[in-house]
Amino acid sequence: MKRQGNFSREHALFLKKYKQNTAVVWSFRIGILIVLFGVWELFASLNWVNPFITSSPSRIAKTVYSLYQDGSLFYHIGITLSETLLGFLIAVVGGTAIALALWWSDTLRKILEPYIVVLNALPKIALGPLIIIWFGTGTKAIVFMTVLVGIIVTILHMLSAFIATDGNKMLLLRSMGASKVQILQKLVIPAALPSFIAMLKVNVGMAWIGSIMGEYIVSKAGLGYLIVYGGQVFKLDLVMSATCILCLLAALMYFLVVLLEKTIVKNPNR
Amino acid sequence: MKKEILRFRDVKLVYHTLRGETIAVENLTFSLKEGEFIAVIGPSGCGKTTLLSLAAGLLPPSDGEVLNDGLSFGYMLQKDELFPWRTIEKNIFLPLEIKKINTAENRERVKLLAEKYGLSEFLHSYPSQLSGGMRQRAALIRTLATNPDVLLLDEPFSALDYQTRLNVTEDVSQIIRSERKTALLITHDISEAISLADRVLVLSARPATVRFAHELDFGDVVNPLKRREERNFSAWFERLWRELNG
Known part of the structure; x- marks a missing residue:
């Protein structure tokens, strides 16, 4: 890809959309992991599940x-x-x-x-x-x-x-x-x-x-x-x-x- | 009188499969003179491609003789068959590598050839970055790289769209004429045959044999587009068309 100094407005918009999409993908990827581990930890510490069987983070x-x-x-x-x-x-x-x-x-x-x-x-x-x-x-x-x-x-x-x-x-x-x-x-x-x-x-x-x-x-x-x-x-x-x-x-x-x-x-x- | 360099004498070729045998070519006799451009036309599936493999010695004839001693061949196929992982430069050097003559001197010669015919700015590009016409031109330079005595052209223009096809035909004809190459062209396109060749052979349906051979009378006119404007072009077209379908 050639980098040019000044993009057209349309191209700038395209780049912005691309970056936004990447940000969404990554935040969901990491978010899912955090929620998963968080819920797991919470349930185990509140004894809603038996941590002896399910363990916990x-x-x-x-x-x-x-x-x-x-x-x-x-x-x-x-x-x-x-x-x-x-x-x-x-x-x-x-x-x-x-x-x-x-x-x-x-x-x-x-x-x-x-x-x-x-x-x-x-x-x-x-x-x-x-x-x-x-x-x-x-x-x-x-x-x-x-x-x-x-x-x-x-x-x-x-x-x-x-x-x-x-x-x-x-x-x-x-x-x-x-x-x-x-x-x-x-x-x-x-x-x-x-x-x-x-x-x-x-x-x-x-x-x-x-x-x-x-x-x-x-x-x-x-x-x-x-x-x-x-x-x-x-x-x-x-x-x-x-x-x-x-x-x-x-x-x-x-x-x-x-x-x-x-x-x-x-x-x-x- | 020019020397005959390639000669087919009563050549027969039989393909064997488990279901039986097919006679692809029979009683095939013709010869190719040095510097001559022959076009071979015939009904589809009549064994035209087999003829090229026989000429190049890739297939031994079942009967008869193919005299091609000491000749070197350059093949050009319907598709360019450039290797996608090699740059254009590496692609046109490929025959040098195969023949183990990949010397700086030879590379320089091939590069000059490529530059002469308008490929200089694409030498470091990959085939996928080139248009179909440019790719076929690169394929021709690759064919010429080892300086072969005879070019075997197996419908090299049929995969191109009409516009590109006329242009590439023009290019290829000019390159072959100015490099003074001997060429054997297989095609199913009658007008292509008339616009390019010195001589046209009309083959019969399988088993293929030469039904008619014509010396074309265009004099000094070798440029394909100019030939199409000549008065006798349409006469030749009608005649060959009748012979093919007769």
């Missing part, structure tokens, strides 16, 4: 603070975060690589198609007992679960993006004498970049599902562990605290992907 704050004081807050966050990120990374890189291989060889794709379809439909949690027996009860099992949840979606998403490459552009490259590697490099991969970003966004959600699910099955530490443990001993403050932290982390990771999108997709006109 102030009790959550206290719980988080005490976790922070005994040093376990960042310990648990660190464990879950590293499991999630590692699983996310392996799923994204591995899934994309497998999708590339499947794009490369039609025959391989045809052979593996039914397996991928079945694996995609299978609820991964069904593999829980196997994972415990194979990978033990440590980090490895949780990361494996995270990868499992993310990788199939990644393969399917990226494969359909690679296959959707414009046939005429391929013909054009072939007429220039391009090799398959060059077609991949110059056309298929850059054309799939927007799909790759969309896939990253989907995978942020998948990775958290995988890691928390993993921690539900086997874990000695982490946010998922805190939620399960809190539920078992009826410490709903702990459950709510861990859930709120999860919300923050998931949002943070999503925004990092959006930031990445803004830096690598430079051309807004594509």
Whole structure:
């Protein structure tokens, strides 16, 4: 957008309207959060709801603070975060690589198609007992679960993006004498970049599902562990605290992907 | 007498699908001389595009021979097929990258070509910022980037609106003539064929074969709009129209 010194009256009005709209959106966004937490706190402090069951914002704050004081807050966050990120990374890189291989060889794709379809439909949690027996009860099992949840979606998403490459552009490259590697490099991969970003966004959600699910099955530490443990001993403050932290982390990771999108997709006109 | 550089001899091409086989092209014989501009017209779906793929060696003929030894080809398609994530400059350098001749010298040559034909102010723009006519012009510069011996034009104007189409036809004709290129144009537009070519081939319905071949007699008049004003233009139109539909 070009900035000009003096706008026409109409343009100034347009800008004003745009700013007003943004202000309305943001004040409602924040307003809803404040009202939600306010009502929650009020109801709990007036004992209109049982804070033992519903917890309350102030009790959550206290719980988080005490976790922070005994040093376990960042310990648990660190464990879950590293499991999630590692699983996310392996799923994204591995899934994309497998999708590339499947794009490369039609025959391989045809052979593996039914397996991928079945694996995609299978609820991964069904593999829980196997994972415990194979990978033990440590980090490895949780990361494996995270990868499992993310990788199939990644393969399917990226494969359909690679296959959707414009046939005429391929013909054009072939007429220039391009090799398959060059077609991949110059056309298929850059054309799939927007799909790759969309896939990253989907995978942020998948990775958290995988890691928390993993921690539900086997874990000695982490946010998922805190939620399960809190539920078992009826410490709903702990459950709510861990859930709120999860919300923050998931949002943070999503925004990092959006930031990445803004830096690598430079051309807004594509 | 100019040298014949591309020759089709009794070429046959069969497409195979699970439902059966289709003979797209049969007994196809013609040749293209150096510096010549041939237009090929034919009923729709008669295998005109197949002919270009055969010429470029992208499809091996089922029978007969395509002699295109040592020739390099530049393809221009119906749509410009510019890559939206590349600037115009990067788009016209693409063939250099593919052929691994992306040297400063070659880039300079292609850039000069682009500037000569009015693209200088758009070099750093993205395709979406250009009009349809400008985009097709950029596509032609990309086609010329590797200095190919033969240009294969697959209905390159048919996606443009009429006004733009006449202008771009004019531009492209001028560029091809002044760069002294040999060209093979596929089109379904009879007047386009007459206004551009030295020679017109009329193909039959599938399986395509050459039914008529005409040397056009416009003398020195190569400008498409000027040709449209010539006396024999409408005579040629009627004749070709009858041959196509006869």
